[in-house]
Amino acid sequence: MTTIAIPPGMPQYGDVPSYDVAAVRADFPILDRKVNGHPLVYLDSANTSHKPRQVLDVLREHYEWRNANVSRSVHTLGTEATEAYEGARAKVAAFINAPSPDEVVFTKNSTEAINIVAYAFSNASLRPDADPRFRLGPGDEVVISEMEHHSNIVPWQLLCERTGATLRWFPVTDHGRLDESGLTDLVNERTKIVSLVHMSNILGTINATSRITQRVREVGALLLLDCSQSVPHMPMDVVDYDADFIVFTGHKMCAPSGIGVLWGRAELLAAMPPVLGGGSMIEMVAMSGSTFAPPPTRFEAGTPPIAEAVALGAAVDYLSGVGMRAIQWHEKQLTAYALDALATVPELRIFGPNVPVGRGGTISFALGDIHPHDVGQVLDSLGVQVRVGHHCARPVCTRFGVPAMTRASFYLYTTTEEIDALVAGLEQVRKVFA
């Protein structure tokens, strides 16, 4: 990477927060293992991240010390478990600068979080007395983009099928950027919600949202940002982003699987009908009918993933301890290094932005016409773990005319040596399939 001399008085490179990557790596026990006789080179963090000892310790301590069900017991264990669970909610709220912990709904993952919003629309559409912002019918429109993960496509397709609303799409440019040229037509008075990925899980693109937010406000629609790939990697401030909902998932940010988050503006969550019915989410149940608890409880039917939520709180503490600005900068440096390094591999074609600006540390590529499964298999034999396939974003593969892609993705523990191992591995792939 070229270093440019910055004039005195301006912010200097040295002012950027940083951390000791080797010390961080020592927190992740799995990074010590070998794969097929080689040191593990884990380049699949966009798929799922590893978990530091600090998070695993909290998970274990929860079960060994304060295991009980939440929000229903007067006994000591139940009280402590509830405090830990609600404490995690407060930590998550602070992490994304939510005005109140009550705006944080714990879910299973991002997929469930998006489905809660989609089904709230669905349920509201069946009730004439529901909040009109959530009522959908023929003539109404839902807007997503061509670069969405399937989890932000299929729930809206199903919603539109149920309600007769129309699903519309932002296209993607050849450079893998969101094509906003049709914004005013695409987002219009008929639009009820725009649900957009913040950072693409396949192209790595980070979408600039302010123009879209402004247009969404002009037409009185709602905005959901799928932050599954951004919240783990950069500071997030829901007030600053001025979204109505964001979703993200714990397992991509050093927490266990089985815990995710729907954040919504308090006033919107309060206007949404329940989705899953059951225990915990009620106010009063009678044989003649039931009334429902306020959010977030209204959307957390049944016993929630308690220990997983507590561990998500620990993950948030861990990431905040390292510093989200520092993690973001580390990954930006890695991305610049990787884009340069991959450019030296013959016949390698990168899908998505090829500059480390407006993109994160997730890089998909093709190596000649060698199928990604074969690329991934040879890399695996060298200990290098990458994702291959359509990455649950098949419309992007179709857009770029390939059935599948190979993807390397980075996180706070990734090193430039690991990117070197990837590049060396790709040379090996080329030899096998020469």
Added chain:
Amino acid sequence: MQVDQLYQEIILDHYKHPHGRGLRDADDPAASVAEAHHVNPTCGDEVTVRVATDGAVLHDVSYDGFGCSISQASASVLHELLVGRPAGEAFAVHAAFVELMSGRGEVTPDEEVLGDGVAFAGVARYPARVKCALLPWMAFKDAAARAGVDTSPTEVQG
């Protein structure tokens, strides 16, 4: 595990120089012709297998598709092994290949029956790739059934 157990020279040869690739019409207009298109949704491999038969003998097994080396080499081997065979024999070969692929590397393949298919023994040790190898074989079975072939195996005659 060594990757060259998976990518045997025979497999790479079939991948780079596929045998009998391309969907063909039947020579005999009276032949029963049917095809099946199978996909592997996790990786986007696709193959179409077409069978031309008089009900007793598989006069042609043609195919087209795209995907990884394992799936495409497997289609080439399928073609080579089954064209011109009596249906019962073809399904004995089919059964042997499926058994090999399901064997997690514990099954010793019979070269007399499987020919170049023995090279896929290593694939059976990679559970994520077994689906790739089986893709054309499953498409073949569907295509043959649609063409009216009895898909039960009989003894392979040397």
